[in-house]
Amino acid sequence: MVDFGFKLSSSNRIDLDSCDSDLFLKLKAESGTIKQCIACGSCASSCSAANFTGVNFRKTILLIERGKNEEAKELIKGCMLCGKCTLVCPRGINTREIILSINQYYKKERF
Amino acid sequence: MKERIIFGYDPFVIPFTLGVIFILLYLGTGTVRILLSLKREEAINLLSSIFSVKIFKTFKDILFDVLLHIKIFKRNILLGYMHTSIAFGWFMLIFIGHIEVILYTPQRNGVIYYPVFFRYFVMETSQTLRGAFFFFLMDLFLLIVISGVALAIYKRFRSVRLGMKRTTRLKTGDKIALWSLWMIFPLRLLAESFTADISGGSFLTSTINNLLGRFAESTLYMDTIWWAYSCALALFLFALPFSRYMHIPTEILLIFLRNAGIKSTSSRDGFAESEIYSCSSCGICIDACPMSVSGNKSEYTSVYLLRKLRRRRQDSLFMAEQCLMCGKCVELCPVEIDSCRLKLLKKRENFPNKIFDYDYLGKREPVVESRANLEKKSKVLYYAGCMTHLTPQIYRSLFNIMDRAKIEYSFMDRDGSICCGRPLILSGGENAAKDLVEANSKIILSSNADILLLSCPICFKVFNENYNLKGVKVMHHSQYINLLIQEEKIKLKKGDFSVVYHDPCDLGRGSLVYTEPREVISAAAILKESSNLPNESICCGGSLASRRFTQSERDSVTLHSLEKLNVNNPQKLVTSCPLCLKSFAKLNKRETLDIAQLVENQMI
Numbered sequence: 267m268v269d270f271g272f273k274l275s276s277s278n279r280i281d282l283d284s285c286d287s288d289l290f291l292k293l294k295a296e297s298g299t300i301k302q303c304i305a306c307g308s309c310a311s312s313c314s315a316a317n318f319t320g321v322n323f324r325k326t327i328l329l330i331e332r333g334k335n336e337e338a339k340e341l342i343k344g345c346m347l348c349g350k351c352t353l354v355c356p357r358g359i360n361t362r363e364i365i366l367s368i369n370q371y372y373k374k375e376r377f
Numbered sequence: 378m379k380e381r382i383i384f385g386y387d388p389f390v391i392p393f394t395l396g397v398i399f400i401l402l403y404l405g406t407g408t409v410r411i412l413l414s415l416k417r418e419e420a421i422n423l424l425s426s427i428f429s430v431k432i433f434k435t436f437k438d439i440l441f442d443v444l445l446h447i448k449i450f451k452r453n454i455l456l457g458y459m460h461t462s463i464a465f466g467w468f469m470l471i472f473i474g475h476i477e478v479i480l481y482t483p484q485r486n487g488v489i490y491y492p493v494f495f496r497y498f499v500m501e502t503s504q505t506l507r508g509a510f511f512f513f514l515m516d517l518f519l520l521i522v523i524s525g526v527a528l529a530i531y532k533r534f535r536s537v538r539l540g541m542k543r544t545t546r547l548k549t550g551d552k553i554a555l556w557s558l559w560m561i562f563p564l565r566l567l568a569e570s571f572t573a574d575i576s577g578g579s580f581l582t583s584t585i586n587n588l589l590g591r592f593a594e595s596t597l598y599m600d601t602i603w604w605a606y607s608c609a610l611a612l613f614l615f616a617l618p619f620s621r622y623m624h625i626p627t628e629i630l631l632i633f634l635r636n637a638g639i640k641s642t643s644s645r646d647g648f649a650e651s652e653i654y655s656c657s658s659c660g661i662c663i664d665a666c667p668m669s670v671s672g673n674k675s676e677y678t679s680v681y682l683l684r685k686l687r688r689r690r691q692d693s694l695f696m697a698e699q700c701l702m703c704g705k706c707v708e709l710c711p712v713e714i715d716s717c718r719l720k721l722l723k724k725r726e727n728f729p730n731k732i733f734d735y736d737y738l739g740k741r742e743p744v745v746e747s748r749a750n751l752e753k754k755s756k757v758l759y760y761a762g763c764m765t766h767l768t769p770q771i772y773r774s775l776f777n778i779m780d781r782a783k784i785e786y787s788f789m790d791r792d793g794s795i796c797c798g799r800p801l802i803l804s805g806g807e808n809a810a811k812d813l814v815e816a817n818s819k820i821i822l823s824s825n826a827d828i829l830l831l832s833c834p835i836c837f838k839v840f841n842e843n844y845n846l847k848g849v850k851v852m853h854h855s856q857y858i859n860l861l862i863q864e865e866k867i868k869l870k871k872g873d874f875s876v877v878y879h880d881p882c883d884l885g886r887g888s889l890v891y892t893e894p895r896e897v898i899s900a901a902a903i904l905k906e907s908s909n910l911p912n913e914s915i916c917c918g919g920s921l922a923s924r925r926f927t928q929s930e931r932d933s934v935t936l937h938s939l940e941k942l943n944v945n946n947p948q949k950l951v952t953s954c955p956l957c958l959k960s961f962a963k964l965n966k967r968e969t970l971d972i973a974q975l976v977e978n979q980m981i
Contacts (some may be wrong), residue, residue: 297927314763317793319737343734346796346813347804348763349921353959358928366729366804366924373729 287335288373293330293364300364302357303327309361319344323351323361330368339372344377378481378508381500381575385482389600390490393607396614397489403618404626406656414647419639426637435636443628444468448711452661453540455528460659462525463558464625469518474491477511493610496569497603501577506757508577510943516579519569523562530559543669545660545680547621554620557613564606571599624657628712631655641715644693644723645686652714656683662706662716667916668699670937671930679706679716686719695925697723701934702803702922703882708912724805735812738795757786758826760817762833763796764955771832774977776852781980782866786830789820799839799883804920814843821846830857832973834884834954835921841888853884855894855953855972862900868981873902876975877947879938879961880914881954894953894972901979902951908944915941917952921962935960943967951975 293300309323310316329338342365343346351361415423426432441447444465449459459548474492478485481499485491491498501508528539536544547555566585569578573586617623631651641649662679669675677699685693698722707717757779761772765848772788795817798810821829821844829851831837840851852860861867878898884890891911898904909915918934920926926934939961942950950965952958953972962969970978 267759297540297925299927312767314766314794314796318795318821339732343732344737344762345733346735346798347800347806347921348796349800350763350767352921353767353919353956360925360927362800362804363924369729370727372732 280332282332286335287333289335289338290330290333292371293367296367297363299357299359299362300327300330300359302359304357306356307342308354308356309359312350312354313345314348314350315344323344323365326368335368335371339368342368363376378499378577380482380485380498381720382498382893384486385488385491385498385775387494387603389498389604390494391605391607392611393493393614394490396611400614400617400626407627408630411634411647411651414650415639419648422639423634423637427633429846435632438632438636439629440711442632442711443625446711447488449659449661452709452711455459456532456539456541459525459528459532459539461605462521463529464524466518466522470515470522473511473514473518476959477515480511481508494603494607496572496576496578496582499577500575509579512577512582515569516581519562519566520581523566525561526562536554539739541660541664542825543660543675545621545657545658545663548684550616550619551621551658554613554616554622557609557616558622560609561606561613564602564609568599568602568606571602572743588901614672621656621658623654624712627651627654628657631712631714635713641718641722644697644719644726649719650723652716653683653687653714655712656680656687656714657712658684659711661711663708664718665705665709665913667701667703667918667934671933674699674930678716679710682720683714683716686723694723694727697721697925698924700923701882701916701918701920701926703916703920704886705882705913705915708886716719721803721805725807726805728805728809729805730806730808733801733806733809735809735816737924738812738816756827757784757830758821758824758828759786759787759830760789760794760797760821760836762790762794762831762836763800764835764954764959765832766790766794768955768971771854771958771971771973774971774973775832775858777828777862777977778858778867778973778980782861784861784866787824787826789824795820797833797836797839798843799835802839802843804924810843812869814839818844818846822851828852828857830854832953832955832971834881834887834890835956837890838883838887853888853890853893853953854882856890857896858973858976859893859897867976869900869976869979870981871900872902872979873944874948875905876949876951876970877905877907877942877945878972879907879917879942879950879952879957880911881952881957882914882920884915884953886913894951897976898951901975902949905945905947907942909941914938916955917960919956921956932964935964939965 294314305324307324313321315321322341326338345365347362349362355361379863387764445458446457446464449460474495477495478492532539569582570589572586573582578586599604634648634651641652643649658680660680663669666678668677677696682693682696685696700720702717704717707715765771796813797817798813801810826849829840829849831840832854834853837853863871876898878894895904916934917936917938918931949968949970950961951970951972952961958969958971
């Protein structure tokens with residue numbers, strides 16, 4: 267095939283019916299606050315760890331909702347659990363519980 | 378005094394004797410197991426604490442805590458009397474029983490059941506002085522014990538009268554032991570009364586014997602009652618290991634181990650086992666716990682957690698994750714069980730250590746931003762920490778105060794802080810927190826500061842306990858402001874408004890800083906007391922330790938705490954913790970200030 271120097275980009279479509287929603291459902295069952303998120307980004311902007319690295323809790327919730335659990339875990343692993351995000355969250359989301367639960371979920375899966 | 382029965386034996390002693398043999402074997406095995414699990418240096422510490430003057434403290438603790446229950450007396454006199462009368466009274470009954478055997482029937486020394494059933498086996502023909510004296514003592518202590526049991530029964534129905542709003546829910550084993558304990562002493566009284574005309578008695582037993590003699594033939598019922606008494610004792614002894622009354626023997630072991638400086642290293646085994654079995658389920662922690670105000674959360678209090686740990690239940694982890702770790706239950710526990718430490722250990726055992734990754738901290742060069750001249754090494758290094766960054770009014774006020782006092786300082790984390798590590802430690806991540814501790818230590822030590830000044834009690838506790846900062850004095854800003862006032866670097870005018878001070882858990886109970894903040898406030902305003910003692914202040918509800926608390930549950934804790942603080946109707950509420958400030962300011966109808974803000978307002 268002739269190389270024109272460009273190619274088709276792969277699909278970014280997320281099929282919510284077939285994605286891995288296991289972790290999201292588990293978190294929803296635990297205290298359920300995860301589904302209250304309005305993605306305002308207060309957590310990400312106040313984050314202590316975000317000063318040094320790419321920790322972003324708002325994005326983590328988004329990724330988990332879309333079933334990209336592995337990416338979510340990678341994004342959150344630098345979290346220092348300081349709890350600022352819990353205090354600033356206007357929706358009262360129990361952020362530290364969710365972060366610890368994600369990590370505990372992976373602890374059970376992997377190690 | 379003569380023996381009535383020649384062989385010194387009657388079949389009714391069998392249940393009791395079996396019970397005693399069973400419990401002695403059980404306790405012996407348990408003690409050996411706990412002692413064997415000690416590490417070498419712990420065992421050496423234990424031995425050296427036994428063979429030194431420390432042993433006197435151990436004996437004193439055993440007398441005061443196990444027998445006299447001084448701590449419960451301090452909480453409530455009736456409750457204290459209930460515990461003391463049963464514990465000390467029963468001990469004296471056993472003790473005097475042994476003395477009687479030694480004095481009057483020395484040939485029966487070492488027979489397990491003889492001191493307990495002494496009155497069955499002897500007969501007293503004439504009232505000798507010695508016999509009358511001991512019989513009087515025995516009757517007296519029996520009366521004391523029975524009065525305690527009566528109070529205990531009353532407490533089952535009206536616990537509020539004994540200063541307890543809630544009492545512990547009992548399990549089957551507890552109930553069997555409880556009922557048999559209640560039965561033991563009335564049965565003993567009846568049994569000794571029935572034989573009082575043969576063996577002799579005193580004011581209680583002789584009187585009842587006279588009374589009973591009018592309508593019951595004592596010799597007919599005598600054996601039955603002594604059998605019942607022996608069976609009640611046996612039932613209690615057999616139920617003991619499966620009930621809360623295991624605390625009676627275990628607490629002695631616990632005191633020995635604690636005075637040797639041994640601390641728990643696992644949430645269930647070794648020293649922790651002696652702590653768990655020492656819990657008497659008295660329920661004092663239920664009323665103390667701030668969780669109890671929020672609906673069904675009272676079932677997560679320390680007493681129930683210890684019970685779950687004892688039975689090795691899986692859900693003990695979930696319960697440990699509920700706790701706000703304010704430490705009030707540890708402060709009030711009459712047995713001084715460090716349940717918070719057990720909770721931490723439980724969380725630590727289940728923490729996903731391998732997932733958290735703080736490599737990015739090590740790659741950074743330590744940078745200290747300074748408002749003062751960087752060339753001159755400033756003596757004071759200020760670390761705001763995560764929480765104070767959310768309440769910048771605190772450090773702004775503090776900087777104004779320090780500027781007025783002409784103190785030079787550096788601001789360690791103006792451009793964002795590395796967390797002190799305590800939130801991680803509280804979640805069980807002691808190992809993961811080491812990276813944060815290391816990164817912060819590097820910055821602090823490279824700054825050559827003399828004083829590390831902190832605004833957040835959470836940081837204050839961890840910098841004191843988990844950091845190794847040689848030559849750096851860690852100070853909370855309430856202590857530092859007090860120092861500035863004492864050195865007359867700042868002057869305050871006393872305001873005409875009243876304030877109440879809230880002791881943050883990690884500053885008060887956690888680090889024992891009670892007086893300095895109060896001295897500062899007294900210089901700036903009229904200090905009113907809250908309804909709680911300083912060491913019993915109630916968590917603001919914001920605690921980072923609890924992973925499970927939802928926002929509404931936190932709010933109910935905050936409101937409860939506010940209610941207790943505002944009981945004397947102060948105009949303002951002052952605290953010295955950014956997290957408390959944030960929790961209270963949201964729900965308090967009065968003005969809520971940090972101690973630094975108060976001082977800034979009152980500075981001349």
